[in-house]
Amino acid sequence: MNTRTEVRTDNLLLNALSPDDLGLLSEKMERVSLLRDDIIVGANAAIDHVYFPDDGLASISTVTSIGRQTEVAIFGRDGVSATCLILDVFSSPHETRVQMAGMSAHRIETEHYLRAIERSPTLRSALLHYVQTLLVQAEHNAATNAHQRIEVRLARWLLMAHDRIDGDELRLTHEFMAKMVSAERSGVTIALHVLEGGRMIKSERGRVIMIDRPMLERLAGECYGLPEAEYRKLIGPLGRGHCGDG
Incomplete structure (x- = not known):
């Protein structure tokens, strides 16, 4: 019998894996700390x-030739970086950047990660389920940013970020939030x-404190909840909202 290296993690995706599939990854994992803007x-x-984050928040963004960023999706302890690898694509046109200081993650070299996926069809299937949830989130982001006023877009984004952290304090700059909801910084302010x-919130320099989440959910309406329900259907618990999955 193979000896599996135990890994203690708050990453929801890792914890949803079977013991054998988790063991294939944990044999080669190390825990690392990440800084904002890494x-x-x-x-x-x-x-x-x-990277499989245990906390914090990372954003996947498109970056134009003049350096303008637009968010495609976010993830934290619900996911994993570099989903292109699961699809046998070895680079991405998108950038993934840490957006909260003090983020920790379990890290594995790409070579070992791909070898584990090759060895286990069930691991590949579980990771493909995550790719589906990220695609649904990205599609929902695009629809929301195209059709909703800025305070609705911001309410939805704050709820998504809140789902992925402990506590009620989000350490985020106005500039970053503007990029995430496709708006000017003055509009976000x-x-x-x-x-x-x-x-609904308390806004201070460099941070937002969640005060009344149910009211934020009512403001976000149908813009919030579909990607989260898809995650719960395919992978496991996510979020702490009051929305049903019906």
């Missing part, structure tokens, strides 16, 4: 490591004042 997947760059005036 790039864990570079656009069109070689991918040396794959106004939207934060609207949410604060409604006593």
Whole structure:
């Protein structure tokens, strides 16, 4: 019998794996700390490591030739970086960047990660389920940003970020939130004042404190909940909202 290296993790995707599949990964994993603005997947760059966050938040963004960023999706302890690898694609046109300081993750070299996927059809299947949830999130992001006013977009994004952390404090700059909801920084500042005036949040320099989550959910409406329900259907528990999965 093979001896499996035990891994203690808060990563929901890792914890949803079978013991054997988790063992294939944990044999080669190490725990690392990440800082805000660390790039864990570079656009069109070689991918040396794959990261399973235990906390914090990372954003997957498109980056234009003049450096303008637009968010495609976010993940934290619900997911894994470099999903292109699961599809046998070895680089991505998107950049993945850490957006919260103090993020920790379990890291594995790409070579070992791909070998584990090759050895286990059930591991590949589980990771493909995660790819599906990320695609649903990205599609929902695009629809929301195209059709909803900024305070609704911001409410939805804050709920998504809140789902992926402990506590009620989000350490985020106005500039970053603007990129995440496809808006100007001044527009985000106004939207934060609207949410604060409604006593849904408290906004301070570099941080947002969640005050009334149910009210934020009502404001977000149908814009929030579908990707989260898809994750719960395919992988396991995610979030702490009041929305049903029906």
